[in-house]
Amino acid sequence: MxxxxxxxxxxxxxxxxxxDHLQPFRQAVQAVLGTGADFPYEAAYHRMRYYSDFLSAEAGGTPTHGPELEKMRTQRFVRALDEFGVELSLAQAFAMQAAYLQQQFSIxxxxxxxxxxxxxxxxxxxxxxxxxxxxxxxxxxxxxxxxxxxxxxxxxxxxxxxxxxxxxxxxxxxxxxxxxxxxxxxxxxxxxxxxxxxxxxxxxxxxxxxxxxxxxxxxxxxxxxxxxxxxxxxxxxxxxx
The missing domain is CATH 3.40.50.1000 (HAD superfamily/HAD-like)
Structure with missing residues (x-):
């Protein structure tokens, strides 16, 4: 009943x-940085989600298009991975975001x-x-x-x-x-x-x-x-x- x-x-x-949202994140990080099994993917994923929410709130809600959306998407990777000693270039952040998006349709x-x-x-x-x-x-x-x-x-x-x-x-x-x-x-x-x-x-x-x-x-x-x-x-x- x-x-x-x-x-x-x-x-x-x-x-x-x-x-599992961690799966495309892990695959994107591996594709751009060549990281192995010892990288703290889950911890880094949590920080990426944190910055995604933080930057979304800062923008007054999740942007849906244009420069604000692209900035939020790349900066969440830059800020999150910086906490784990990885300094992403802007080109790497764009590449990671592109790989992340692509993998989100293989779920x-x-x-x-x-x-x-x-x-x-x-x-x-x-x-x-x-x-x-x-x-x-x-x-x-x-x-x-x-x-x-x-x-x-x-x-x-x-x-x-x-x-x-x-x-x-x-x-x-x-x-x-x-x-x-x-x-x-x-x-x-x-x-x-x-x-x-x-x-x-x-x-x-x-x-x-x-x-x-x-x-x-x-x-x-x-x-x-x-x-x-x-x-x-x-x-x-x-x-x-």
Whole structure:
């Protein structure tokens, strides 16, 4: 039996929630720098994500095109890798960003993600997606993962298309209003503490923090529920008859 009654919704984040975002980062770093297995890829990835969020907030939201987008994309690599003793040239930063983008279309859903989405839908739950980024780029990843085969376009909300960026609570308000539900009826699954956990909770949503990298919370706020795998997420979102 579903833990939800009729007209409940579960929305997922995209990057590092539905697929492993570390994979294209690792491949991009290896392609440009020739690094080996001993490089701290995961630690550097966390700092890249930090600077991506930081620079996005500094710009007033994730840029969707033009010089601001290019600057944010390259500077996140420059600043992150500098913390690990790697001084990137501008040419290397551009090359790394290009390799990173290319690899983001050779991705697969986390184990159990497709099954959970399908099971939620079979039980009458509204299932959707909320993600930050330029529409064309995010749609490329959505299609690569075949998410569009399970979730209709009307339930996919991309910040660059909506004009609002996580963690702005107005994005979550917009989604709830679009599907005719109140925040108490909505659940959000995401990996980013700042964008997903705090953003959705600020809008009054229930939050499941997909903390599969086992990182520490960035503030005193506690999410609705933490989970480290899709098996754990399924246990939280589904109950047996």
């Amino acid at each position: 579903n833990i939800f009654e009729n007209k409940m919704a579960v929305f997922f984040d995209l990057d590092d929630t539905l697929y 697969e859903l986390f184990e159990g993600a497709r099954e959970l989405i399908q099971e939620l839908k079979s039980r009458g739950t509204i299932v959707g997606l909320i993600t930050n980024g330029p529409p064309d780029h995010q749609w490329g990843k959505i299609r690569a993962l075949r998410i569009d085969e399970m979730i209709p376009p009307k339930l996919i909300f991309i910040s660059g298309a909506v004009g609002l960026t996580k963690p702005d609570r107005r994005l979550f308000d917009h989604v709830a209003n679009s599907i005719g539900l109140t925040p108490v009826d909505c659940y959000y699954v995401g990996d980013s503490w700042r964008n997903d956990v705090v953003g959705a909770a600020d809008a009054g949503w229930h939050v499941l923090w997909f903390n599969h990298r086992q990182v520490e919370p960035e503030s005193a706020f506690r999410p609705h529920k933490p989970a480290a795998s899709y098996t754990e997420l399924a246990k939280l979102l589904l109950v047996e008859k």
